Amino acid sequence: MRIEGVSKLFGSFQAVRDVSLTVSKGEVFALLGGSGCGKTTLLRMLAGFEEPSAGRIFLDGRDMAGVPPWSRPVHMMFQSYALFPHMTVAKNIAYGLKHESIGKDERAARVREMLDLVQLAPFADRKPHQISGGQRQRVALARALARQPKLLLLDEPLAALDKKLREHTQFELMSIQARTGVTFIVVTHDQEEAMTLADRIAVMDKGQVRQIGSPTEIYEFPNSRFVAGFIGSITAFEARATGRDGGNLLLDVPALGGRVAARDVPAVIEGQPLTLALRPEKLRISKDRPAGANAFEGLVKDLAYFGKDSLYRIVLPSGVLVAAHAVNARRGDEGARVADWDDRVWLSFDPAAAIVLAE
Numbered sequence: 001m002r003i004e005g006v007s008k009l010f011g012s013f014q015a016v017r018d019v020s021l022t023v024s025k026g027e028v029f030a031l032l033g034g035s036g037c038g039k040t041t042l043l044r045m046l047a048g049f050e051e052p053s054a055g056r057i058f059l060d061g062r063d064m065a066g067v068p069p070w071s072r073p074v075h076m077m078f079q080s081y082a083l084f085p086h087m088t089v090a091k092n093i094a095y096g097l098k099h100e101s102i103g104k105d106e107r108a109a110r111v112r113e114m115l116d117l118v119q120l121a122p123f124a125d126r127k128p129h130q131i132s133g134g135q136r137q138r139v140a141l142a143r144a145l146a147r148q149p150k151l152l153l154l155d156e157p158l159a160a161l162d163k164k165l166r167e168h169t170q171f172e173l174m175s176i177q178a179r180t181g182v183t184f185i186v187v188t189h190d191q192e193e194a195m196t197l198a199d200r201i202a203v204m205d206k207g208q209v210r211q212i213g214s215p216t217e218i219y220e221f222p223n224s225r226f227v228a229g230f231i232g233s234i235t236a237f238e239a240r241a242t243g244r245d246g247g248n249l250l251l252d253v254p255a256l257g258g259r260v261a262a263r264d265v266p267a268v269i270e271g272q273p274l275t276l277a278l279r280p281e282k283l284r285i286s287k288d289r290p291a292g293a294n295a296f297e298g299l300v301k302d303l304a305y306f307g308k309d310s311l312y313r314i315v316l317p318s319g320v321l322v323a324a325h326a327v328n329a330r331r332g333d334e335g336a337r338v339a340d341w342d343d344r345v346w347l348s349f350d351p352a353a354a355i356v357l358a359e
Contacts, residue, residue, distance in 0.1 A: 001046065001151060001183065006055030008041050008207075015041040017207040018055070023151075028177055028184045030194040033204035034230075039187045042204075043153050046185065047076040059151065070099075075149040079156040081140035083128045089139050090115065090124040096143045114142035117176060134165045138172070145180060154186045158193060170196045191231050195219065203227050224359045225275050234277040234355070235322045241272045248351045251276060255320040261293045262354035275357040282353035283324040285312060285338045286346050295348040298322065300339050310337060314347060322347060 001023040008016040016038040023029045031039040044050040046057060048069035057064045064072060075096075083092050094111045102110070115121040118138035120131075128136055137157065144152055157173070158166045174197060177184050188194050194201050195215040202212045203226075211223045222228035225236060239251040239260070248261040249268060253276055260276060268274065289295055301321065302313035305328075312324045324347060326338045339345045 001185070002058040003042075003046075004056045004058070006042070006045065006052045006057060008038070008045060008050060009053040015207055016045070016052075019207075019209050020055075021202055021209060021212060023183060023185060025150075025183055026181050027199050028174070028186065028197055030186045030188060030198035030201045031204060032188055032191065032194040032201050032230075034189055037204040038207035039204050040155060041207075043076070043155055043185065043187050046151070047074055047153055048072050049076075073150040074153060075144040075147055075151075076153040076155065077140050077144045077157060079159055081136050083136060083139055083143075085128055088125050088127060089120055089131065092128070092139055093143045093146055096146045100147065110146055114146045117145070117179065118142045118172075132165075133161050134169050137161065137169060141173070141176065145176075145182060149182060151183045151185065154184060156188055157186065158188075158190075166193070173197060195231075203230060205230075220355075222277075222355065222357070225277070225357050228277045228355055228357060233280055233323060235280075235320075237276045237278075237320070239274045239276040239356075241268050241270050241274060243270055249356060251356070255316065255318045256296050257317065259293065260354065261351045262356050263352045265356050265358075268356065268358065272358070277355040277357060278322070278349060278353070279355070280311065280323040280325040282349050283322070284348045285314075285324055285326050286348070287339065287343070289346050290348045292348060294351065294354075295346055297344060297346055300341055300343045300345060303337070303339075303341055305337075312339065312345075314345060 003019055003021050006016060006019045007014065019042060031042060033039045041050060045052050048067060090111055093114050094107060097107050097110060115124055118141060120135060120138055123131055123135060158169055161169060170193060186197055198215065200212060200214055201218050203210045203218060205226055211218060211227045219231050222231065228234050237253050237255045239253045241249060242252050243250045244264060247264055249264045251260045251262055253260045296316060298314040298316045300312055301315045304311040309325050309327045312326065314322050314324060316322060
């Protein structure tokens with residue numbers, strides 16, 4: 001799938017702005033963004049439900065302009081699943097093959113294959129209301145895959161599931177995609193879902209693609225303050241480049257009380273205003289001052305226990321609140337915590353953990 005300069009206008013409102021990207025065969029590609037960012041509009045243009053106001057969409061080198069949805073080798077799986085309540089699981093899957101030019105025996109074989117693929121053969125004669133939400137999701141997926149599309153579009157595919165079931169189903173989806181080799185484009189607002197499912201992610205905002213990359217690239221090397229804040233959590237500080245030392249970029253960060261050493265960014269020049277972003281899990285908390293330049297004292301204002309880890313909100317002398325995570329590696333009561341409310345602690349981080357942003 002190749003998208004070239006695609007835009008979409010609804011009256012005077014521009015829902016999608018000059019989007020260009022390429023999705024490779026067999027890839028799982030995620031369109032990630034908040035409500036109203038244009039990701040679903042872009043998906044609907046790929047499916048043929050909307051026509052671009054400008055730009056072109058190609059599938060296997062063929063221009064999709066003017067090609068209706070039913071003539072595209074594309075299937076869209078809707079957020080609601082859109083299952084027929086009066087049909088059995090097997091008949092719901094078979095419905096997608098109704099207009100295919102295949103014989104009755106081949107159709108039945110295809111349905112059995114899909115039931116086995118999504119592990120629902122024992123539920124073939126049940127109605128949608130007689131199976132769980134996760135199973136209904138797999139029925140919708142089987143129906144979509146039964147037509148053997150080149151491209152499967154999934155619009156918030158796991159939004160209707162609870163947290164634990166959603167986590168389990170993410171891995172099922174990955175397994176099914178790997179076995180079929182069908183190209184998936186997934187629309188989601190859930191950062192964890194995109195990071196788990198996708199080979200690459202396009203982060204969208206106000207109709208534009210802000211960054212495209214692997215989950216690691218997007219998380220560890222965001223190209224803007226927006227992307228850094230949208231993917232995961234950060235504490236952002238105003239900073240200014242002051243020089244270089246030993247392969248590190250030196251920054252003046254008033255909120256942290258002075259000089260900070262960060263991974264060097266070659267394009268940055270001395271005196272340039274920047275943003276320093278720190279992720280909570282990259283910060284270390286200790287009662288004693290650690291060695292190294294990047295160490296700052298503060299007071300524990302808030303503490304939240306999540307079981308596997310704890311979140312500390314620490315106020316610095318400048319008044320800035322910094323969030324930090326600490327893994328609860330030991331089993332025990334409150335005595336196992338790194339610190340408690342109103343404790344004075346030190347925060348520190350490695351230069352490589354600091355994210356330096358020019359925009």
